Amino acid sequence: MTHMFRALSFAACFAALATAVSAQDAPIRIGFITTLSGPAGSIGQELADGFKLGLAKTGDTLGGRKVVVHYADDQAKPDIGRQHADKMVESDKVDILTGVNFSNVLLAIAKPVLDAGVLYVSTNAGPSQLAGKQCHPNFFAASFQNDTTSEAIGIHMQEKGIKDVYILAPNYPAGKDMVAGFKRYYKGAVVGEVYTAFNQLDYSAEIAQIRAAKPSAVFFFYPGGMGINFVKQYDQAGLKQQIPLYTGAFVVDQSVLPAMGDAAIGVNTATLWSEEFPNAASREFAAAFEKTYGRIPSPYAADSYDTVLMLDAAIRASAGRVDDKAALRRALEKADFASIRGHFRFNSNHFPIQDYYLTTVEKDGKGRLYNKLGERIVEGLKDSYATTCTMAP
């Protein structure tokens, strides 16, 4: 009888061990949804390249476990993103989802994904909804809260005592968020506030209005191709020497700088990462990126790479158990990793508390444009939505 019992319990132990081992052996599945086609395709490419480079560093593992990544193109359309997210959660059974660059796409996929118990770790988009009322224990922004980049430049322009500005942004929610963020900290006079059509091509009419208004500076937010159009035309109108340009991160980074050319020289940015960051992890990243892809990385790629480092450390800390979401969340909340941004920690709403720096576009020794690192504008900037977030346990 006892013999029998021992045999049984041994078998049970063995079976338990076997399933444990197989769960540990099965690769971690990650879904990476981003915009890979259309004009915004260059952004998705930066994000995907940064992520791939991060995984190349860890040898395609996270916390010692093998990783399989499913990539998909959302075409910058919310419903297509949602379809991929559904597929990845239900068919591919991913453990972690990431990659989305547009806020409207993220808002369309976030709720069903998070409610299904999948972790979403954002490499880019950080809409205010998810930082505030709709915050969720399974959502982490490894990137930033959208408003903070323009808040930081607002802080800088306020400190610098610039007495009046002209504001330009595209007429869509992220554009309005950016302006709201800017005005949260900049208290000088706003002599003009113009919202242009999304993906507008010609800015000559707006530039003529700036010339007539004669502000001390211009704050603008034009990501991607819009920024290229605006900066080139602003420079050709001869205004750049008279009225300096200020913007938040991602507008004059390396995903568009080569196309802007010399027109971008002198544009000031508040950023969370620049290609000149002196810490060792950042140097290693910048060098590896340039070696692999033949171009200087942008903060998009940097945040994406940093996300891999963060996941690697957190999964290692929870002993590779991605199925134990509570433990993984606790490990992520600690953010105990060597970030290429230097200081990085999470606020109560799972959005970053991080430093912002001033950069100015200049030419390097090889004649290439880069964002020259300036002073630190603000230390440990928190977003302004965390107070409205009550995280369900």
Add this chain to the structure above:
Amino acid sequence: MAEFDPHLPRPVERLAPIVVVGLLAAVPPLAQVLGDPFLIKVATRVIVFAIAAVALNLVLGFAGMVSLLQAGLFGVGGYVVAIAAHHIFEAEPIGIAGLAWGGSADLALTLPLAAVVAGLMALVTGMVSLRTSGPYFLMITLAFDQMLYYGAVALQKYGGDDGLQILTPLTLAGWDVSNRWRFFYFALALLAVTLLVVGRLVGSRFGIVLRAAAENERRVAVSGIPPYPYRLAAFVVSGAVAGLAGGLLAAGQQFVSPADMHWVRSGDFVVMAVLGGLSTVWGPVVGAAAFVVLELLLSSWTQHWQLVFGLIIVAVVLSLRGGLADLVHLLGRSGGAR
């Protein structure tokens, strides 16, 4: 364009819609067996797009007019359902012309409302658009589509470009439809009704006038029948059904966004109809299925999927004049010859 043929319903035309609906009906049990519930979601999306494409084909294939307004009307339907649900969630009544309405999360009310609002939009825009023809019609419907699109982007109260999420559970006359099986069969039933209604319309005197006018406008006008009211009626019916489909999409994925209304989406509907075959009522269903599945598979298979997709479109237009429905007819013909 559809060849003019007053005796459209051949045996294959009667059988094919039943086969198509039957095949779709088999998807949920199949998904259950395969343990992949996502298939039901894909099939639901196919059905929703199929309804809009079948409706478009009334204007495109049978009346011979290329409209790029379908996505706009589709989106209007989506916004009606989403806004009605939004006001329930926010417990804030909508004031219309002095009357207050609390909103609704009941699809038995909001889906017909979506169809009515989209139909009215189609009536107003159709009255203007149908004064033009050919490429001018294509461009004026594009203009109206972009106006609706920018109108939705400007709806700051309802999320603007971010779109609007439906955070209230939706019901159908008190019946919970959040279960994906139920929602699927509900959508399928609507597709079946759409096929039936459009089939009847096309075969009726109304459809004959429509098709004859597409073939030779002058001859129809000379015989004393002005094509304009017929075309307008077709445009309104097509738009109303598109609104219904848009409402279904919003209900199914629980959000709506201006991206659903962009003219490129209208182009997608045209591609679906052409891919499936313009001369049949059921062809666009096959086209919608091919489109949705191809897009999903290709875009998760290769980053350069649009290259492949573009080549497929070119190949289809170049070789299959009657779309995928042609394949069925070819098979039917070779089978009959034996």
Add this chain to the structure above:
Amino acid sequence: MIEQTLNGVQLGVMLFLMASGLTLVFGIMNFINLAHGSLYMAGAFTAAWIQNISGSFLLAIPAAILLTAALGVVFEVGLFRRFYARNHLDQVLVTFGIVLVANEATRMIFGPVPLRMPLPPLLAGSVEILPGLPYPTFRLVVLGVGLAVAGLLWVIVMRTRIGMWVRAGSSNRPIAAAMGVDVDRVFAALFAVGAALAGLAGLMAGPILAVQVGMGEPILILALVVTVIGGIGSIKGAFVAALMVGLVDTFGRVLLPPALGSMVIFLLMALILAFRPKGLFPVHG
């Protein structure tokens, strides 16, 4: 006010460069070519590429124009020729397929990052057109080139045999062939001219706008709007409509709230077509 008017006219002239090629092909061959935007993109990319490897803006000009003309011929002979007799829907679809292919192929060749296309120092600055009113030199060049092209097309349309066809609205293949015209070759040549005009527009846009994948579609839509408002096939109509759209867009953006400003062009087109269903200068009876 003067500056905004100039901005509007300059935008209009830019649109005319695009629309003229479109309406030429549309009017004579009765062919809707959505890939016109891809030819525009090809012009901009070729110019930027040649300029980056050679360092010469002057060299980039003929390279862009010739290459897009050659591309146009390749597409005409290889594919589009089969579609002249087909309906407009088939034409729209096949050229839409080509748009997708062209965008992705361009990304595969040039990579995802937009290209750089600086202006030579001579054109980079601005000149004072009125006391206290500087204006970008290059925009004045665009204005000049656009007006020159308009003038040249005007002469061709009014004084040559091809112009006769254009004025007649569309060619009558059997009669032309009976008169001993090699229709295939003439059509290919015309398509090349249309493509070259798109290439020229792309070349002119390169220094002002982002040279990136998908750059052709927004401008294509505007060019289609211009073509339709002017009356399909009418060069004169395209010119008038282009100036109209340029001015309405510029002043709409300045004077109207943003939501209305972005749809004002479409409003204009809907209004005009409601009263003139075949555009301002209808070519076909």
